[in-house]
Amino acid sequence: MLYHDVLLVCSDKESADRSLLSTQYTFYFHAWVDADKAESIKQFLTENFEVACSYRSAEKEEEYPILLKNNKFTDSFSVVLEMYGAPSPGESDPMPVMAPFYMIIFGMMLSDVGYGLLLLLACLYLIFIAKVKTGMMGQMARMLTLSAVSSIIWGFVFGGFFGDLLTAATNGRVNFPVLWFDPMGDPIKLLTFSMFFGAIHLFAGMAVDIRNSKLKGDLFGGLVNNVPWYLIITAAFMILAGPLGLISSAGTIALLSGIAKWMIIVGGVLILLFAGHGGSWNPIIRIGKALLNVYNNLTGFLSDILSYSRILALVLATSVIAQVVNILATGGSGIGGVLLFILAGGLGHLLNLALSGLSAFVHAARLQYVEFFGKFFEGAGEYFAPLRRKTKYVEIETDKLEAKK
């Protein structure tokens, strides 16, 4: 295994060597470096070796590699982005917006105080006792630690502690407190909330799209693409608030739908005027583009927002499986009952934690990849991958190696 690593490092070195232009006594190469470290690298090279060295910053159209810089909280979730790809050069870093949404959605999907605590303990064990800090496992452990905290919080909100363990074990004498409402009792409420939350998530994605358009020098294009849909989607929710039973007073419903009508009209006019922004001025082409834009976005937003209904499905799946486990575990009596409780309850809940945890991880990621990223993300970049001793079985503690590149 050690030999495998030695060979791996040698082969990496060889392939890097091949990209150098060299004669018998000289060699020449150019490489990308972290902009903040460029000056110190130049100093290091000129002080220690006989070299000529210069640097410049990247041009706008150049395909430079991506190195994300975030604070510790945001950085913990970058493993989710890395599974998808890297932002294109010139695109802004989606992590600061994505990280909190991922944490909230994961917590909702695995909303159980007991499961959250177990997951949190497992991750803390991995980080602090098993010292798994690097590589995929380390990143996942950090990400799941934060997500588990979110699970615990949402567990209190929806009143889940290993499903309904307290109620089942005490025959209904003790109930776990519910801070907001029990999804099993009122699934429609959670369905509405999921989709409303989804709309907020999509709105955040559209805001990033406006920011990216500004970075590319087309702020106006970003605004006319997104503002009409802010208006139309908000209006749709205002109209639906009545039929869904969120507000009951007839006057408010009439007032809201009156305002909503005008928001839709303004949004529609904006689309009609600017959907062909930057293209031909031919009115027929522009109307065609506007119709296409409306069709694409209407179907797109409908399916995107409906997709958040998976939050309800996963909440119910987690808590119902837990309840089935509890029914099985509390079936016995006497000594056998205690044994059954420990064995069936322990195994069942561990299995449910593994399955529901996997589902929450995967589906929270999907909502980012397909729905959220769909609003703005190009993701055609490549990550900054400096030459380093990339080993599989042994770990080398390095400080100065990084600076050498």
Place this chain on the structure above:
Amino acid sequence: MFLENLGPTLTILAASLAALFPGVGSAKGVGGAGEAAAGVLAEDPSKFGRVLILQALPGTQGIYGLLSWFMIMSQSGLLAGNLDISWQAGLGYLIAALPIVVVGYLSALYQGKVSEAGIALVAKRPEESGKAIVLAVMVETYAILALLATILAVFSIQV
């Protein structure tokens, strides 16, 4: 008389079908993906974690089936021993179960195929396992929609 208990009978039929078909579909999907995974592991056992996740993905339809079973049994009161269910309600449960029965079964099969292909992808490029997972999850959306259709209908049926 058989007809006296038609309501509870139809209800149990609905619940059983809801647990049965998605369960069979998931077993097939997970089974096929497991065979593909074993082939990859023969070459490189260190990929176990990655292929295990991919193998587990088509298993969720079985869970949704059990979820629907539980919802039908508890909403109708059968789980608590209530046999006083009208035949109309029983028939309603049977029809409400159709989405998860059909879509749960078929989507598990198709998701299993995407998982198998994803496992082949991981064999060549283990660092891209995240993308393989997302591809498989795209199929699951329809099982989730069917589950919601079934559950929301079950909630609205009066016994």
